[in-house]
Amino acid sequence: MADKKLSALQGLFDRFFSGFMVPLVRGGKVEIGAPIAPGVISYFEEAVPSNGADAAELLAARQAIAADVLAEAVPAAPSSDDIRVAAAVHNILYRTHPDLERLGAGRARRRAAEWARRFLEEAREPEGRNELVERHSIVWPLFRTSRVDTVLYNWSYRYRFYGREPPSRFLYWPTVRRIRQEHAETPFGELRFDEEGLAVLSFLMRRSALTSLLTPARALPPFIWDHDMVVALRDHAVCRAVTYAHVEQGLARTGGPLGFAFDQAASAGGLVAEDLRFLVCFYYNLLLTLAVGDPHGLAKQIESAGRQTANRTLFALQLAMLQRVDPGWAPALPLAESERAAVVVALAGAVGTDGETLGRADALVAELLAAGRQGLPMAAVAG
Amino acid sequence: MSYPPGLLLERVVLNQNRFRIPGVAPDPRGAVLGQRGALLFPSIDRVVGFFRVYSDENSIDDLLSSLSIRKVRTSLGTHEFVVWFNSTSSYVMDKAAAITKLLGGFAFTGTSRHFVKYRDAASPLGYDVAELEPEGGDIALYHDTFRQVYWTEREIEFGDLLFRLSPHRVPKSTVRMPETVLVLARPGLGPFTQGYLVRSRVTAEVALVERPAASAFDEGPERLFLFRAHEVPERIIDLLCATPGLEVFDPLGDNFGVELCFRHPINLESCASVFASDRLYLFAGRRDRVEILENLPPFTDLRRITRLQVDLGRADPARLKALPPRSDPVGLKVRLVTTTAPWKHVTATVVPIAQAEWLRKMIYVLPPRVLSSFRVFVGEERIVLVSQEGVESVPLGTYYYPFGSQIFLPAGYTLLPAASPQVLLDALGGSPGTLFFFEPGGQAPLALREPDFAPLARRSLLDVASVPSPAAARSTGDTSGPRHLVHDSLGLFPLWGVPGKKLPKKTE
DSSP states (O other), X not given: XXXXXXXXXXXXXXXXXXXXXXXXXXXXXXXXXXXXXXXXXXXXXXXXXXXXXXXXXXXXXXXXXXXXXXXXXXXXXXXXXXXXXXXXXXXXXXXXXXXXGSTTOHHHHHHHHHHHHHHHHHSOXXXXXXXXXXXXXXXXXXXXXXXXXXXXXXXXXXXXXXXSOOXXXXXXXXXXXXXXXXXXXXXXXXXXXXXXXXXXXXXXXXXXXXXXXXXXXXXXXXXXXXXXXXXXXXXXXXXXXXXXXXXXXXXXXXXXXXXXXXXXXXXXXXXXXXHHHHHHHHHHHHHHHHHHHOTTHHHXXXXXXXXXXXXXXXXXXXXXXXXXXXXXXXXXXXXXXXXXXXXXXXXXXGGSOOHHHHHHHHHHHHHHHHHOOTTOOHHHHHO | OOOOGGGSEEEOOTTOOOOSSTTEEEOTTSOEXXXXXXXXXXXXXXXXXXXXXXXXXXXXXXXXTTOEEEEXXXXXXXXXXXXXXXXXXXXXXXXXXXXXXXXXXXXXXXXXXXXXXXXXXXXXXXXXXXXXXXXXXXXXXXXXXXXXXXXXXXXXXXXXXXXXXXXXXXXXXXXXXXXXXXXXXXXXXXXXXXXXXXXXTOEEXXXXXXXXXXXXXXXXXXXXXXXXXXXXXXXXXXHHHHSTTEEEEEEOSSSEEEEXXXXXXXXXGGGGGXXXXXXXXXXXXXXXXXXXXXXXXXXXXXXXXXXXXXXXXXOOOOOOOSOOGGGXXXXXXXXXXXXXXXXXXXXXXXXXXXXXXXXXHHHHHSOHHHHHXXXXXXXXXXXXXXXXXXSTTSOOSEEEEEETTTEEEETTEEEEXXXXXXXXXXXXXXXXXXXXXXOXXXXXXXXXXXXXXXXXXXXXXXXXXXXXXXXXXOOOSOOSOOEEEEEOOXXXXXXXXXXXXXXXXXXX
């Protein structure tokens, strides 16, 4: 009897591992079955997949994702925390099942969210850059998923298979029955999440700080700063990787969310002063990297960031403040090439933690908080 | 109390003067009208569409004083757009409602917070609501199919909307050439444009304007030349348009213009009051940018500032020392006459342009060696093919054989008098690098410049365009295929049989 139960659990785990985890990370058809319940998770943590090739593929796919962020971090086999987070991701995706909105499915919806939250609470927060990247490799693919909806017509009826493939019996005799299919792909950002789902998704982001840092322009959940993200950023390698990712995505996409998030953190008091101070330094670092890469394009990028979100103020404000707080950091305009280089060199230490730099950042934060509501015209600040 | 959809609104009857919607009253025509109109659109492109259609026949200036565009959010978090304006009369509202309906939006009337559906064919006097939404939101809209409360998320200035829209290109054939054009020239091109306009006798004025630096990281203001030219010939406009660094604008109003061959989505004349009177707004289509020039200096007539270089010249020395050839008593006209002599080595063929299509088809079947030996000249009336190895492989046109190195005669003809090629060439005044073709029945030989001949293989490859294939950017980890979610069927009881949903009891 016990063997039969173990065999059923192993079958469940194999389906979860080979049908969900591997395609989620590597790409392919991500099969989502019934929600993973807390009663089986302890078995999942210890289980070994029956198909060894899948385990190797998962490892290779995770390493590919990791190598793109930090070459020096090499993920190992999934830990028990990774399994819990993957189960939470599974349950979050389960909640996007279109049929779950029908009457009588509310309990399943609530349970899936409850179990996902429980798995996330039990999963340990990642420590160090290696664990950050390992966690990122499990969570980040979530934003690359999409649901394919199929509408199938025959001579008399129309069938909707949202997120499902039509059974083969529906496709028999295509000519005689005049069968026609229409496919529509819904990316993850456009899937429907209710308030509860969004809360779990936000919690998932808090459990994978690196993913949150690398996807500021995501549609869901909105980008906000928290303490764990700042802690992750204090690692120089992570900070560099995040900065490069933001530069690559372009300020036009990331500028708006970054600006809003900073504004929110500064005004709502979500972060302690030390973290806020660090964020100012990080934003400078980002602006400087952009300036070094394309000095003439920086203004354009700031402008286009503003076009998207009407929140160009933060970045423009920082530039203006930079001049006002310490003219040594940004000499009088127009900047010559040599002067610009001098500014870059002077500011390169902004990410450091020496007292003098932080002192300057303190003054800057004070001014930002005093004057820095969005929508403030540049002239009023710089004036 | 909830109402079924059909009972959300009540039709207003004639002479009804009590309404549940606050702030509305019947207008002189009897239709229910509030102080403001609200148009609801699902997306910003519909909003643009509305202004686009509305501005074609109506003045947006009339609405501008009270116009407000708001991005609103429903309680479900979806976003829509509401356009507000003072509804001065039901005639204005009728026009706006018709356009809104065309674009898939809804029109409402009201005064402060509650707005009810504006009249339509089903209820010509308008609607009243059965019950008001008690609280929540900045605006409540009542339609016969829904009622919804909205929160304002942000307000979009009409000016911002106007300046962010990109002008689109229109076919040149439909463009009406304006009497006056504005030409914006980059600093290096200013003096040349100025000289060109003066030489072409175009009445024009010029001003030096400054484009302010957009950011701290710019190199400072850029100086540009702005020309205002009147009655410019079309060929000059074409040349100015085609010159990089010059932009030609059609001044639609006193202080705004759109690049020629471009059209702004919204009729700018209908919203002239958006443009500040002390600035000049130029909508550059190719660069997709709005140039806003401030502190415009007065225009100066070009002729007053152009430096003239007057060449008084010298008297031509007497040149006609010899008699002209016509009056020369021993002068002979060169004539082309037929000959019975067999064809020599024909190395050129002249193909009428009407047979170009045939030639094009032939080029496809020519072997590579032959194709590489041909050189071609494409004229307006004829195509000339030359090959040192012979042109017999192209059975088109009139064959020519070389008479000397630069003169070609048609096969079957010869020249009288039988002068040597060099003498003939001297008589023709031929310079090296010119080929002469005597055509049967032609008044004078054709003179073709050798540099105009191009290898046939190269000349015929017109449509081969390369597709740039940029190097791969830094991978974003998404090298694998798409991740498609596939759900299982949910079944009647979704949690039925899910293992582990009951936690095992703890055993001591």
